[in-house]
Amino acid sequence: MQKQNAPWILGLAYSHNGSACLLRGDEIVVAVQEERLLRQKRASLSGGWGSLAVTYCLETAGIRPEDLSAAVICPTTESQSVEADLALNGRLRLVRNKVPIFTIAHHFGHALSAFATSGFEDAAVLVVDGSGSSWDELPPEERAVVKGTDEASVREAMARGLRVREWASLYMASGTSIRPLEKHVLELIGPEALHEQRRTGMREFRGLGHLYQGIGWQLFGSEDEGPGKVMGLSPFGQPTTPPSDFYELVDGAFRFKDTVPARYRHHDRWPAREQEYADLAASAQHAVEEALLHLARRARALSGSTRLCYSGGVALNSIANERLHRESGFEQLSVMPAAEDSGTAVGAAYYGLWQLTGRNTRRKLHHDAVGKVYASAEVRSAAQAQAGLREIRCDDTLQKAVDLLVDGKIIGWFEGRSELGPRALGQRSILCDPRRAEMKDVLNQKVKFREGFRPFAPILPLENAAEWFELDGVSKESPFMLRIAKFRQEKRALVPAVVHVDGTGRLQTLTAENNGRLYQLAKLFEQRTGCPVLLNTSFNIAGEPIVETPDDALWCLLFTGLDAVVFESAIFGKDPGFRSVLDLEIRITADTFSMEFPITQGVLPTELGEVAGDIPIPVPFGTHLDGVAMIDAHPLARMFPHVRFRTSTPWGRTLQLFKPEVATVLKRVGPGTTGRKLLEALQPEGFDERRLTRLLGVLRRARVISIGQLDSKTSQS
Numbered sequence: 001m002q003k004q005n006a007p008w009i010l011g012l013a014y015s016h017n018g019s020a021c022l023l024r025g026d027e028i029v030v031a032v033q034e035e036r037l038l039r040q041k042r043a044s045l046s047g048g049w050g051s052l053a054v055t056y057c058l059e060t061a062g063i064r065p066e067d068l069s070a071a072v073i074c075p076t077t078e079s080q081s082v083e084a085d086l087a088l089n090g091r092l093r094l095v096r097n098k099v100p101i102f103t104i105a106h107h108f109g110h111a112l113s114a115f116a117t118s119g120f121e122d123a124a125v126l127v128v129d130g131s132g133s134s135w136d137e138l139p140p141e142e143r144a145v146v147k148g149t150d151e152a153s154v155r156e157a158m159a160r161g162l163r164v165r166e167w168a169s170l171y172m173a174s175g176t177s178i179r180p181l182e183k184h185v186l187e188l189i190g191p192e193a194l195h196e197q198r199r200t201g202m203r204e205f206r207g208l209g210h211l212y213q214g215i216g217w218q219l220f221g222s223e224d225e226g227p228g229k230v231m232g233l234s235p236f237g238q239p240t241t242p243p244s245d246f247y248e249l250v251d252g253a254f255r256f257k258d259t260v261p262a263r264y265r266h267h268d269r270w271p272a273r274e275q276e277y278a279d280l281a282a283s284a285q286h287a288v289e290e291a292l293l294h295l296a297r298r299a300r301a302l303s304g305s306t307r308l309c310y311s312g313g314v315a316l317n318s319i320a321n322e323r324l325h326r327e328s329g330f331e332q333l334s335v336m337p338a339a340e341d342s343g344t345a346v347g348a349a350y351y352g353l354w355q356l357t358g359r360n361t362r363r364k365l366h367h368d369a370v371g372k373v374y375a376s377a378e379v380r381s382a383a384q385a386q387a388g389l390r391e392i393r394c395d396d397t398l399q400k401a402v403d404l405l406v407d408g409k410i411i412g413w414f415e416g417r418s419e420l421g422p423r424a425l426g427q428r429s430i431l432c433d434p435r436r437a438e439m440k441d442v443l444n445q446k447v448k449f450r451e452g453f454r455p456f457a458p459i460l461p462l463e464n465a466a467e468w469f470e471l472d473g474v475s476k477e478s479p480f481m482l483r484i485a486k487f488r489q490e491k492r493a494l495v496p497a498v499v500h501v502d503g504t505g506r507l508q509t510l511t512a513e514n515n516g517r518l519y520q521l522a523k524l525f526e527q528r529t530g531c532p533v534l535l536n537t538s539f540n541i542a543g544e545p546i547v548e549t550p551d552d553a554l555w556c557l558l559f560t561g562l563d564a565v566v567f568e569s570a571i572f573g574k575d576p577g578f579r580s581v582l583d584l585e586i587r588i589t590a591d592t593f594s595m596e597f598p599i600t601q602g603v604l605p606t607e608l609g610e611v612a613g614d615i616p617i618p619v620p621f622g623t624h625l626d627g628v629a630m631i632d633a634h635p636l637a638r639m640f641p642h643v644r645f646r647t648s649t650p651w652g653r654t655l656q657l658f659k660p661e662v663a664t665v666l667k668r669v670g671p672g673t674t675g676r677k678l679l680e681a682l683q684p685e686g687f688d689e690r691r692l693t694r695l696l697g698v699l700r701r702a703r704v705i706s707i708g709q710l711d712s713k714t715s716q717s
Helices: 034-038 052-061 106-116 151-159 191-200 208-220 226-236 274-303 318-327 341-357 376-384 397-406 439-447 462-468 489-494 512-529 550-559 625-633 635-639 661-666 675-685 689-701
Strands: 008-014 019-024 027-033 070-075 101-103 122-128 163-174 177-188 247-250 253-256 307-311 332-335 389-391 411-414 428-432 457-461 508-510 534-538 564-566 571-574 586-588 592-596 618-624 642-649 652-658 705-707
Touching: 008 052, 008 341, 019 052, 019 341, 027 034, 027 052, 027 341, 034 052, 052 652, 070 106, 070 341, 101 341, 106 122, 106 163, 106 177, 106 307, 106 341, 122 274, 151 163, 163 208, 163 274, 177 253, 177 274, 208 226, 208 274, 226 274, 226 318, 247 274, 274 307, 274 318, 307 318, 318 332, 376 550, 389 550, 397 411, 397 512, 397 564, 397 571, 411 550, 428 439, 439 534, 457 462, 457 512, 462 508, 508 512, 512 534, 550 564, 550 571, 550 689, 661 675, 661 689, 675 689, 689 705
Parallel strands: 008 070, 070 101, 122 307, 307 332, 411 564, 457 508
Antiparallel strands: 008 019, 019 027, 122 163, 163 177, 247 253, 389 571, 411 428, 428 534, 457 534, 564 571, 586 705, 592 642, 618 652, 642 652
16 A cells, blocks of 8 residues: 555544554554553543544644544444544544544454454454443344344343443454454443442452453452452462353353352452462453353354454453463464553554555554654653753663663663553563562562562563473464463573463563564673573553653652663663652642532542552543533532642643542642652641652642752753
8 A cells, every 4th residue: 555645544442441543554653542641540532522642643643633534433332422423523623624434333343453453364353351332332233143142132131221232252354344253242230239239349240351350359449450460360379169150151152140249248358368369360260261262262163264363351361362372273363462442443443444445455563562752852851851860871772771680770661662552562661680589579569569479571582482481382472462371490490580470471572673672682681691581561650551751751760669761862860869759849730720519529439449548549531621521521520529630741731630638738839849848748637658659649640740840950970
């Protein structure tokens, strides 16, 4: 496809994990999650109002809304809602510019993203997640293949107030055609009933994604971060509860049971009931694996294909993925790296392209690096604006990075274009020496601020993979860190920081072509140490998105136990005199803020999540200022008192909601106020150093305040 004549296609994921993707012909020019820009984990994106991600994409490509050839949105559900209606978007002005608009169903968007980026000529496609489009919003051909129920039963359930949505879908894809083969749906109870279930203990589940969410809620009090924690905890236990206690198969349809939830009518959280919960995690993991193998084998039988594309949030379960590689019966398996909802923006964009051109060029996604590139000048500008930093002078940043790693330092690695999906694949990573056993605990305690059982990933050159991992008879490639493999027995003691308790590692393989400087770094590390493996984890702390900008990266350096951040052209560390962000000046940078007291008063529900117990955090919602009406319509804004902030970002202004306690803190901030002074003033109200530090980090990420952005220049060394 000739680039000069190629169409510009905008794809949007309207979801709790919103994103935007811009194609020029069959090339992903740029794609980004809303959360990376808004700095709120799992930030939503609206089609009807403005979006930071859309502005980011258009500005990176250097085009205007009127240059678009088509725009496509993939909603999680409620595709007829105002928030999903691209025709109402006053910033894009698609109707006025006569830009074609398309809306596609959720699992169809997942399927498109997986197949369009696989490079396959044809393939079976499997999609499994928490829940997708509502039954009444599915096209007739997808309703026709729903397993285990009929239209009359579905309508009766909906009449009783239940929401019937897809949770697993099987397709056959060829060219630009994706045909549904089989679909499984679940019945969701309303929010009030769900809140009551959470109040009394483990919530019920009716699909595989919800199974993991229910277990995550019981063990960790979180349905968003919980599933990943459950997977990490599972190797510490044994599957003492059989899959038949979670679900049964009746005429090929899944029927989920309440046997397991009925056993947990309490709120004991990890690390309480340590072995019992480890066994529960292992049991849930085993049940999910067995169900996925059944679905994959069904896809193999129904499609007749030897190739499988796989996507949806459950496709991030690397342990299950490895069993699919080895036991599903497919010769080739391609898992979309942005398997969760953000990847549907890619699927939406390719749908628009295929509608306009009628051609699938089978352009394979070799490397998940689709964000914008930040110039050296932007890096230096960010460093100069932040107090507490020093530049580490060197002639070669790669050689210096190896020096730091060999010396036991923990480095942030910032290279090129950011990843779209949830895994750090070497563009926004934290790296260290895996030969040091203590590194796992140091990272979890002083950098990531998370549970000690959480594992870290090994990365290594592809040509070394078979030497270090048991990969006989299966593909050696794992470019997107979506597989688990056993370390060879003789290698485990050499890299203890990346060997999980069961002897496995979630590996990523590197090549010179796809991974550039990171591959070179691994080879240089091997030359110095004899070990080609590095420890890799995402460049963020628990509860916040992966860093996107140089400013985000440098702030993470100051806020955590990182020793340095390595950019392509420079390396920065902490100033020798720097002790804590509390020693820096705090300034309120929000344009305005106001207290809102709705008629209905109450306490914000705990399921919104909190940092360090009781620190006020943003309501997980933000939008452009042209979405004020959307804020007013938000149920939390209608129900609870809150403080609103208007803030500025490089991609537009936002309106954000916080708990009222934030105003109590900020009213004490004036000229020359440092974190130490603020701590002294707030100690009578129960603030300690850790609590205040975490709160200031939240406010700084949301751009409500700045910390240490003084006139003094970055010191040199």
